[in-house]
Amino acid sequence: MEGLSKLGAEVTYLSNSYDHYKFSTVKVSFWKLWTEDKYNHKYKGKYIRLKTPSYKGKKGRLLNMLINAALVLLYGIYSFLKREKFDVIIGPSVPTFTSFSGILISKILKVPFCFELRDIWPDALVEIGLIKKNTFIFAIMKRMELFILNNLDSVFSTLPYAKRYVDNYISKFSFYYLPNGVDFESHEHSINNIAVSFPSGLSSFCYVGGFGADHDIKTMIKAAIILEEKGYQFIFDLYGEGLKYDELKKFLSDKYKFIRLFPAVKRQETISLIAQYDFAIAAITNSKSYRHGINLNKLTSYMFSAKPIVFASSAPNNPIIEAGSGFTCLAEDPENLSKNIIKMFNTSKLQREKFGNSGYSYLINNLSMKSLSKKMYQALIEVIKNH
Structure with a gap:
């Protein structure tokens, strides 16, 4: 939103009431369905x-998504009745319900619709085991997705190979690859409220991210246990939240002293936190959901911290290889993951610094929010003109 606004666009951004930056819920008056957040004024x-409810578990998440989609549609109708004008509507693939509301609004307002394709829902949900294909919820979401694909004007995707998927359903559309960008200006205001303590002389590495079905926490834990069994001494810290958090907490208990589990940290604290470790680690499952490519926020956070990275992935693109x-x-x-961690243990301090600097340079040259915002702004102008 900020990047487009700085270029002169007037953006109306609809979001849940939960603020992921502050880990808090923005209060909406009892008699209102939404409120304007003033901090972006x-x-x-x-x-x-x-005004969406907080949730826990799959059923709570589903209810949250359905209410979000309903409120998005209501806001669109409200805007139409107030004769507010929009030049284009952008809707996310996650969740599908919200994008379905978005494309209905675009039909009502007779403006183009851009599909922001981050994950291939609902197929990806089946592939990572969250839902089954022969269920009512899958059938409904698939029908919504097909309607969206057959009525969109353009696709913006963080996945480099997503066009191949959309080509199966529609022939006439514009496609723009726009990976998640890094706002260097906002990171300049990152804060350092967390001081990590380490036993003297031990190597340290961390994972900072989600504990969802597609994050391969299990492989990282197994690799750490293999290292410990081989006699290596180290500290492996994990920070995050998600479906697997409670399960992981129970598994680790006091059994593995060298693996420490912490709740998620605020985004503005992430960079300074990672910077305190020797290197960072990430792993994703060998899921079909990644066949269109990956674009993980945690990797950009690692690179911004100028830390070397150990990464396990079978996706067709690999940002760590691209960045060196x-x-x-x-x-x-x-x-194999444990062997790569050992390689990092044995890598000289100078080479680790080179890895970290290469990642940081990669961000500047390829993922600057400023340059990506310009690209998106120009793309939106083209979409509006061609509608």
Whole structure:
């Protein structure tokens, strides 16, 4: 939103009431369905917080998504009745319900619709085991997705190979690859409220991210246990939240002293936290959901911290190889992952710094929010003109 606003666009952004930056819920008055969040008032446009419920578990998440989609549609109708004008509507693939509301609004307002394709829902949900294909919820979401694909004007995707998927359903559309960018200005204001303590003389590495079905926490834990069994002494810290958090906490208990589990940290604290470790680690499952490519926020955070990275992935693109910022191996192979961690243990301080600097340079040259915002702004102008 900020990047487009700085270029002169007047953006209305609809979001849940939960603020992921502050780990808090923006209060919406009892008699209102949404409220305008004032902290973004230095930019043109509106930042609307929808009155969505907090949730735990799959059923709570589903209810949250359905209410979000309903409120998005209501806001669109409200805007139409107030005769507010929008030049284009952008809707996310996650969740599908919200994008379905978005494309209905575009039909009502007779403006183009851009599909922001981050994950291939609902197929990806089946592939990572969250839902089954022969269920009512899958059938509904698939029908919504097909309607969206057959009525969109353009696709913006963080996945480099997503066009091949959309080509199966529609022939006439514009496609723009726009990976998640890094706002260097906002990171300048990152804060350092967390001081990590380490036993003297031990190597340390961390994982900072989600504990969802597609994050391969199991392989990282197994690799760490293999290292410990081989006699290596180290500290492996994990920070995050998600479906696997409680399960992981129970598994680790006091059994593995060298593996420490912490809750998620605020985004503005992430960079300074990672910077305190020798290197960072990430792993994803060998899921079909990654066949269109990956674009993980945690990797950009690692690179911004100028830390070397050990990464396990079998996706068709590999940002760590592209950036030259560390070691990689195939997904779901704890033995090979442990070998790559050992390689990083044995890598000189100078080479680790080179890895870290290469990752940081890669961000500047390829993932600057400023340059990506310009690309998106020009793309939106083209979409509006061609509608």
